[in-house]
Amino acid sequence: AETYDVIVQPTADRAYTIFAQAEDRTGYARGTLAPRAGMAATIPPMDPRPLRTMTDMGMGGMDHGSMTGKNHGAMPGMNHGSMGGMEASPEAKALEGSVGVDNVAMMPTERLNRAGEGFPAGRRVLSYADLRATRPGNDARPSRDITLHLTGNMERFIWGFDGKKFSQAEPIVLQRGERVSFVLINDTMMEHPIHLHGLWSELENEQGAYRPYKHTINVKPGERLSYLVTADVPGRWAFHCHLLYHMEMGMFREVRVP
Numbered sequence: 001a002e003t004y005d006v007i008v009q010p011t012a013d014r015a016y017t018i019f020a021q022a023e024d025r026t027g028y029a030r031g032t033l034a035p036r037a038g039m040a041a042t043i044p045p046m047d048p049r050p051l052r053t054m055t056d057m058g059m060g061g062m063d064h065g066s067m068t069g070k071n072h073g074a075m076p077g078m079n080h081g082s083m084g085g086m087e088a089s090p091e092a093k094a095l096e097g098s099v100g101v102d103n104v105a106m107m108p109t110e111r112l113n114r115a116g117e118g119f120p121a122g123r124r125v126l127s128y129a130d131l132r133a134t135r136p137g138n139d140a141r142p143s144r145d146i147t148l149h150l151t152g153n154m155e156r157f158i159w160g161f162d163g164k165k166f167s168q169a170e171p172i173v174l175q176r177g178e179r180v181s182f183v184l185i186n187d188t189m190m191e192h193p194i195h196l197h198g199l200w201s202e203l204e205n206e207q208g209a210y211r212p213y214k215h216t217i218n219v220k221p222g223e224r225l226s227y228l229v230t231a232d233v234p235g236r237w238a239f240h241c242h243l244l245y246h247m248e249m250g251m252f253r254e255v256r257v258p
Helices: 090-096 244-248
Strands: 016-021 028-033 144-153 158-161 181-185 193-198 202-205 217-221 222-228 235-241 254-258
Touching: 016 193, 217 222, 235 244
Parallel strands: 144 181
Antiparallel strands: 016 028, 144 158, 181 222, 193 217, 193 235, 202 222, 235 254
């Protein structure tokens, strides 16, 4: 769902492989850059399959290693509020027990400087922390925060915002010209690329006024991040997870600008 413009300037008369592997390593996509038709380069082997950690469960300070062999889909009744020293936020407490929520991130962390899991040591990997606009944007502070939890129940295969499917939720109404901060907290153990139609999302990644403008922002498991939105285009805009099977199962909202 994300799009990037990339300038490539090869200096050798040879082919290059562009290689993108699925996170679960079930397959890959391969493209070729070459000066002439018919040329091809070698295809690298896929990396080992990464495993989720306690950080991905929203317990950022309790990472005791990978949760190897555990069936997290069979943990619908986990009451993290009973874990000593861990106190959920009021909105997180309200989500516990909902049929559409099988996990609540107790200690969500911002990990914009981490590209994800499963990269071998020594590989150069870019992250959201590296993104920087070429010119400064609108630096007006937001008038309010809109906090949304990305929620799901992996056993029932229900996905939504704040434990609600699209059919259960009211539109998010922004006034024309209003500037707001969206705060997203991923309570699930899957990435969610969240796409807002019609309006730009300015990712708050410590680049100051040079925040990158994006239309889709990927939120890692157990992560909390924020971005600024100016409601400068009227309309009824789709706001959804771009894993389309998540969208179709409820992770969809309407953002309305009168």
